[in-house]
Amino acid sequence: MHFENIADGVRLCAQSTDKFKTCRINISMAMPLDLNVSARAILPFILQRRCAKYPDYIMLSRVLDELYGASVSAGVIKRGETQIISFSLTAIDDRFALDGDTVALKCVQLLCDMIFDPLTDGDSFPADIVEQEKRLLVEMIENEMNDKRRYALMRCEEIMFKDEAYGINRLGTVENVKALTPEAVYRTWQEVLREAVVQITMVGSMDVEPVAAILREHFSSIKREPASLSTKFIGKKGEPEYVCEEMPIKQGKLVMGLRTGMKDEDTNTVPMRIAVDIFGGGTYSKLFSVVREKMSLCYYCSAAFFSSKGVVMVQSGIEDINEEKAKNEILNQLSLVAQGDFSDDVFSSSIKSLTDSVISNNDTPESICAWYATQLLRDKLKTPEEYVGEIQSVERQQVIEAAKTIKLDTIFMLKSNGEAADDED
Amino acid sequence: MKINEIRNELLGEMYYDIDHPSGLKILIMPKTGYASTYAIFATKYGSIDTMIEMKDGSFREIPEGTAHFLEHKLFESEDLDAFERFAKTGASANAYTSFDRTGYLFSCSANFRQNLEILLDFVQNPYFTQATVEKEQGIIGQEIDMYKDIPDWEVMFNCLRNMYHNLPVRIDIAGTQESIAQITADMLYDCYNNFYNLNNMVLAVAGNTTVEEVLEVADAVLKPVEGKMAQRKIIEEPREVISDYCEKKLSVATPQFMLGFKEEWDTPERTAKEEITMEILLDMIAGPSTDLYKRLFDANLINSNCGFEYFTGFGYSCVLFAGESNDPKKVSEEIKKEIKHFRENGFDEKVFERTKKKLYGRMIMGMNDVDGLANNMALSYFAGENIFTDFETYKTVTVEDINDMLNKTLDEKYSTLSVIMPN
Numbered sequence: 001m002h003f004e005n006i007a008d009g010v011r012l013c014a015q016s017t018d019k020f021k022t023c024r025i026n027i028s029m030a031m032p033l034d035l036n037v038s039a040r041a042i043l044p045f046i047l048q049r050r051c052a053k054y055p056d057y058i059m060l061s062r063v064l065d066e067l068y069g070a071s072v073s074a075g076v077i078k079r080g081e082t083q084i085i086s087f088s089l090t091a092i093d094d095r096f097a098l099d100g101d102t103v104a105l106k107c108v109q110l111l112c113d114m115i116f117d118p119l120t121d122g123d124s125f126p127a128d129i130v131e132q133e134k135r136l137l138v139e140m141i142e143n144e145m146n147d148k149r150r151y152a153l154m155r156c157e158e159i160m161f162k163d164e165a166y167g168i169n170r171l172g173t174v175e176n177v178k179a180l181t182p183e184a185v186y187r188t189w190q191e192v193l194r195e196a197v198v199q200i201t202m203v204g205s206m207d208v209e210p211v212a213a214i215l216r217e218h219f220s221s222i223k224r225e226p227a228s229l230s231t232k233f234i235g236k237k238g239e240p241e242y243v244c245e246e247m248p249i250k251q252g253k254l255v256m257g258l259r260t261g262m263k264d265e266d267t268n269t270v271p272m273r274i275a276v277d278i279f280g281g282g283t284y285s286k287l288f289s290v291v292r293e294k295m296s297l298c299y300y301c302s303a304a305f306f307s308s309k310g311v312v313m314v315q316s317g318i319e320d321i322n323e324e325k326a327k328n329e330i331l332n333q334l335s336l337v338a339q340g341d342f343s344d345d346v347f348s349s350s351i352k353s354l355t356d357s358v359i360s361n362n363d364t365p366e367s368i369c370a371w372y373a374t375q376l377l378r379d380k381l382k383t384p385e386e387y388v389g390e391i392q393s394v395e396r397q398q399v400i401e402a403a404k405t406i407k408l409d410t411i412f413m414l415k416s417n418g419e420a421a422d423d424e425d
Numbered sequence: 426m427k428i429n430e431i432r433n434e435l436l437g438e439m440y441y442d443i444d445h446p447s448g449l450k451i452l453i454m455p456k457t458g459y460a461s462t463y464a465i466f467a468t469k470y471g472s473i474d475t476m477i478e479m480k481d482g483s484f485r486e487i488p489e490g491t492a493h494f495l496e497h498k499l500f501e502s503e504d505l506d507a508f509e510r511f512a513k514t515g516a517s518a519n520a521y522t523s524f525d526r527t528g529y530l531f532s533c534s535a536n537f538r539q540n541l542e543i544l545l546d547f548v549q550n551p552y553f554t555q556a557t558v559e560k561e562q563g564i565i566g567q568e569i570d571m572y573k574d575i576p577d578w579e580v581m582f583n584c585l586r587n588m589y590h591n592l593p594v595r596i597d598i599a600g601t602q603e604s605i606a607q608i609t610a611d612m613l614y615d616c617y618n619n620f621y622n623l624n625n626m627v628l629a630v631a632g633n634t635t636v637e638e639v640l641e642v643a644d645a646v647l648k649p650v651e652g653k654m655a656q657r658k659i660i661e662e663p664r665e666v667i668s669d670y671c672e673k674k675l676s677v678a679t680p681q682f683m684l685g686f687k688e689e690w691d692t693p694e695r696t697a698k699e700e701i702t703m704e705i706l707l708d709m710i711a712g713p714s715t716d717l718y719k720r721l722f723d724a725n726l727i728n729s730n731c732g733f734e735y736f737t738g739f740g741y742s743c744v745l746f747a748g749e750s751n752d753p754k755k756v757s758e759e760i761k762k763e764i765k766h767f768r769e770n771g772f773d774e775k776v777f778e779r780t781k782k783k784l785y786g787r788m789i790m791g792m793n794d795v796d797g798l799a800n801n802m803a804l805s806y807f808a809g810e811n812i813f814t815d816f817e818t819y820k821t822v823t824v825e826d827i828n829d830m831l832n833k834t835l836d837e838k839y840s841t842l843s844v845i846m847p848n
Contacts, residue, residue, distance in 0.1 A: 019458040020793045021436070057722075061714040065779050068786025092786045096435070132723070139728050142678035143749065148574050248676050248848050251570040283508035283518075296563030299571055317571045345513070352515025352535070359534040360461040363632075364794050419848070420573070420675075 002208050003381065006200075007219035009226025012212055013372045013381065014202040021093050023104045023204025024365035025111060025211075028086040028373045029196035030079075030229055033165045037083050038137070038172030039180055039188035044074030044085045046125060046133050046185065051113040063110070068092045070107050072114070078170040079374060080231030080265070080308030085192070086373065087111060090365070093205050104206035108214055116193070116218045123186060130182040137177050141169070148414060152253035153315060156412035159243050160257040164232060166309050195227045199376035203365040229377055233310045235261045236407035243410070246417035252320040253414040255313060256330060261405035262310035269307045270390045271398035275406070276305040276312050277350045278399065279337045284349040286333035286342070287314070295329065297322050312406055320415045331408065338403040340396075347396050354391050358384045428636070433813040436792060440802060441636050442811070447647035448623040452802040453639050454631040456795060460534040462632030463795040464541055466548050467528035467803050469655065470620035472598040473739065474525075476658040477619050484658050487616060488607045489593075490565075490600015493522040495613050497561050498553055499529070507547040516540045524594055525738045526807060532796060537634055538642055545628070545646040551617045553610040562605055569599050576677045576845045577747075584683040584745065584843035587671045592662050594741045623647065625655045629802040632795040657693075657739055664689050666841045674848035679728075681845040682753035684760060685736075686744040686835050695737045697810050697818045701784075702830045703735040703744070705822060708780050709772055710763055711746060717763040726756050744835060753844045761837045768831055777824045788816055 002014040031040055049057035064070045070091035077084050091107045119126060145151045154169070161167030171177075200215060202208070236259040260272055280287035280303025291301040301316035318326050336342070361367040361384050375381050426446055432439040440454035471492050476484040500507040500520070511518040516533035518540075529548050533540050572578045582597060589595040599605070630639055666687050695703075711717055711733055721727045731748030750756045791797060792812075801812045 017458075021789050022793060056719075058714060058716075058719045062779065065714050065783040069783035069790070070786065071790075090790060092789045096786075096789050098785075132725075135725055136728050139679055139749065143730075146576050146677045146681075148676070149571075248674075250573040251567065282512065284512035292564060296560050297567075299564055299568040317567060319567070319570075349512035349515070353512070353517065356461075356515040356534050357517060360532065363459050363461045 001383070004212060006212060006216045007222070008224040009196075010198040010200070010215075010219050010224070011376070012200045012202070012208075012215060014208045014211070015368060016205065016208060017203065018093070018095070018205040020204065020365050021096060022090050022365055023093055023107070023206055024088065024090045024202070024369055025108060026086060026088045026201045026369040026373050027111065027115065027198065028084050028201070028376050029192055029198050030082045030084045030376055031192060031196050031227060032229055033078055033081045033083045033168050033170070035168070035176075036188065037168055037170060038176035039185050040083060040085055040192060041076045041171045042130075042133050042137050042177065042180060042185060043189055043192065044076065044087055045136065046129060047114045047118050048072050048074040048087060050119050050129070052117045052119050053113050055119045067103055067106060067110075068097065070103065072111070076170050078166075081165040082229045082231070082377065083170055084376070087115065088369070095205065104204060105210060105214075108211050112214060112218050118189070120186065121182070124182040125186050125189075127182045130180065130185055134177055134180060137171065138174050141171050141174050141177065148247070148249055148251075148253055149315065149317065152255045152412060152414040153313060155245065155414070156255035156257050156313065156410055159241065159412060160410035164234065166231070193222050194225055197226050197229060197376060199373055201369040201372045203368045231265070231309055233262055233264055235259055236409050240408045241410045244413040244415060246415050248419040249414070249416050250420045251317045252323065252416060254316045254318055254323060254326055255412045256327070256408060257410040257412070258312040258314070258406050259409050260310045260312060260402070261407065265307050265310070268402060271394050271402040273305055273307065274347075274350050274354065274391070274394055275337060275399045275403040276303050277354060278342055278346055279303050279334055279403065280314060282349065282353045284346050284353075286337060287330065290333055291316070291326065291329055295325075297326050297329075301326070301330070323413055327411065334403065334406060338400065338406070340400045344396070347399065351391055351394070355388050358388050358391070431811050431813065433816060436789070436813070436816070438792065438813075440631075440812070443636075443640070445643055445647060447643070447649040449643070449647055450627045450806055451639065451643060452627065452629040452806060453634065453636050454798055454802065455635055456632050459632045459795060461532055461795060462534075462537045462630065462634045463530065463532040463799045464544060464628065464630040465528045465530040465799050465803050466544050466626065466628050467526050467807075468621050468626045469525065469807055470527050470616070470625070471523050471525040472596060473593040474620065474657065475593045475596070477615060478656045478658070487612060488600060489596045489604040490598070491608055491612065491616055492527055493599045494561065494565060494605055494608050495616055496520050496522045496527050496529075497565060498557065498613060499548060499551060501557055502547060502550060502552045507543060510543045510547070511540065514539050514543070518544075522598055524598065528800075528803065534633070538638060541630070541639065541642045542646055545642065548621070549646070549648055551614065551621075553613045555610050558608060558610050558613070565599060565605055566602055569597070569602060569605075572597070572599065574675070576675050576681050579673060579675060580681045580683045580747065580843050580845045581745070583671050583673055583845075584685045584841060587668055587841045587843055588666045588685050588687045588743060589741065590663050590667060591660050592741050593660070594738065620655045622653050622655060623650050624653060627803050627806050629799040629806070631798040631802065659693065660740060662740070664839065666839055669840065670842050670844070672844045672846055675845050677845055677847050679749040680751060680753055680847065681749050682747065682756060683843045684746040684757045685841050685843070686837070687839040687841070688742045688744070688834050690742060693740045694808070695742055697808070697814045698821065698826075699830070700735060700737065701815055701819050702822050702826045703834070705777070705780050705784060706827050706830050707733045707735065707744065708783070709776060709827070710767060711760065712780070714779075717759065721756060721759060726750050726752060726759070753842060757842045761840070764831070764835050764837070771828050772824055774824055777827065781819065781822070784819055788819070
């Protein structure tokens, strides 16, 4: 793995390998999760569909077809209290190009054209394009309710973190998006180029140096002032909050938000990951083996650990009438983990399973890129092997201690209002 | 034992195709430099198999959702269930049931041999009791309810239900609350004995392993069986769709649609060439680089969440266009208009070449991951092909093939529009 700082707050992380048949590049740019999220959320979509050289997305799409179906995707995620916008490109490796063609460098150049040389209209993006992208982003936000499992999780986060930056939706609100002006989005683009903490991750067989040279050149013209990014870790205070909402749905969705009491992302994080895995991770976990398999209450019941904020979210799809039964049993299972009521076999299953999935990250270009891209705020990047070393050195007692600090904060229940349509046949 | 090597020079890939004496087809692709290995043990039995062949050659009907139910129950055994056994090795194990197959799989980066033993062993040793069947009805009941709230799923099944009168592709893979209530332990044994015959199955492995390693486990664990392939019943289906429009209300923000074009062929399954020809044809009509796409996008009629699929399997084939739109009927009209335009004017050779170039790249890009490779090996085997077939076949497709395909398919007389409206 090749690491290089190519500008202030811009790191290149490249793995040269011919293990895969593709080259993949991910450019991730992190900014604070604050009230300007919508202006930044619309950016990667405006930029990925056109640029000064190819002003129309059909034109750009055809250029990608000619590059053997290379694909570009834009993304916006929340990690801790940072918003990360990203561009990912996948193309075939140069060795498969026909007639001595080269693909990788052309793709890097194209990606740079999109990010650094967009289609503009003076000191603004063209108004019609911003309008179109606003329509698409509004639909994206509105359609987040279509997936009820994700929607319930999102609602629980909004309620639980209403007084913290973490409660801000990564895309912002429909009102935020509708209020965006072409000029404001343009200014945000310049701000992101100047202030974002950037990581470029690359996996493929191409030479690193020519790619680094292109990137260095683009960043050299920008006066960089990288933002200082941090996340507040807050412990549970007071009684748990309970919110219930109704919708015309068949199956109820229960979400329970818990806080771990962690002080920052790195302290005690590995024992906590194992504790959450034993509580509600693999098939050996308490939630799967008891709430699903023994009690037949649900098809899914699991706990996810968000180390970047030190919180645990439990999710389950249940019949509304089983809400109390499920909630009580989920909390009971957590207290059993905290009392050390799990076998050595389960402890060892968890370590083996986490080890296996971390090591498997080395086997796809997407997961290698994601592994490093999510660490963009770290000074020193961890390899999967280093992380496995940490997992395997955890003692059983540390897991029990970690589980003891997990406290229920918020319960959100999405119930049926009795109006879900039944099938005709 | 016959061991064939299947190679593709350009890709620099090869895998072994083995007729194991037990009757099982085994496909192995060793990959250097990979830490993980993925294995899938699959049978040609899915939700469309709602009839079992009896000894006298007649067919008996079984409840909808039985294949999926059996998949859940096969993980259980008299002592340690399969999940508990995999938990000891660290592998990640799972299973799925689709329209025409059921697959049991794991991926691991350690203890491969032990994992393969567990996989082959639990799939060969069913253990069903009335008590465990009843317990599973609760879990699957919740799975069925969960899907009822997923608009993409509902829009598709409403489309299929509106297109097919008789073909079981119209039923939900997991069945219904009522149909799964009829399932008994005896019924599961009957289905198991009919469809889980090694001659009806395949084992595909890709990743950090060797032929020797896989065969050692296979030789030790596979129990030879009498050669018998499960027969699929051919079901009569009228040419017409049931109706050209159906609508359902769900809790969604933007209406969702699926436009289906029903096809009729003389043979139950499509060839590799037919599938690739259709893939190119659809990309040239409605892909992201087409005029139609630009028109719909600029008129605010679609967003980037849209696409199409050539949906085929034993006895059924149809084209499905899907997306989100505030005016699904208008989108449907525009698609039909564009089809008519190409029927009258044919396709441009240059666009055709560009589309083929894209397809070439996409096929290569799909050959990275061990899970994709193993699944593809299994799937191609069931289709009577190998994973490099498409790679050779696409070269033979001409623009005339595309025009011919268009003349045979995408007939609006046999189309239906399924819509999910917000409630």
